[in-house]
Amino acid sequence: MAIFELLDYIVNEPPPKLPAGIFSDAFTDFVDRCLKKNPAERADLKTLMNHEWIKKAESENVDIAGWVCRTMDLQPTTPTRLANVQS
Numbered sequence: 001m002a003i004f005e006l007l008d009y010i011v012n013e014p015p016p017k018l019p020a021g022i023f024s025d026a027f028t029d030f031v032d033r034c035l036k037k038n039p040a041e042r043a044d045l046k047t048l049m050n051h052e053w054i055k056k057a058e059s060e061n062v063d064i065a066g067w068v069c070r071t072m073d074l075q076p077t078t079p080t081r082l083a084n085v086q087s
Contacts, residue, residue, distance in 0.1 A: 026053035 001009070015035035018028050030053040036042035048054065069076045 024053070026051070026056065030054070 015032075015037060018031055023031075030048070030051050033043035033048065033051070043051070065076060068074070
């Protein structure tokens with residue numbers, strides 16, 4: 001797709017949706033709120049930061065840097081936090 005076709009598609013087509021049944025309802029709702037085209041309908045930062053998916057994610061002990069390094073078979077340049085994350 002050429003750049004102008006892509007821009008036309010973004011402007012004139014509905015925003016993408018996550019596939020059903022793969023992600024949690026809370027995450028799907030969070031993404032949907034972020035992808036509203038009309039700024040008046042799109043959630044603001046305060047609303048997003050108080051979303052149930054963010055609140056749940058804040059309470060989880062996840063080492064993203066360590067997971068990325070394990071997934072990509074990389075050595076971290078700085079120590080990563082140990083967490084109960086399975087690859």
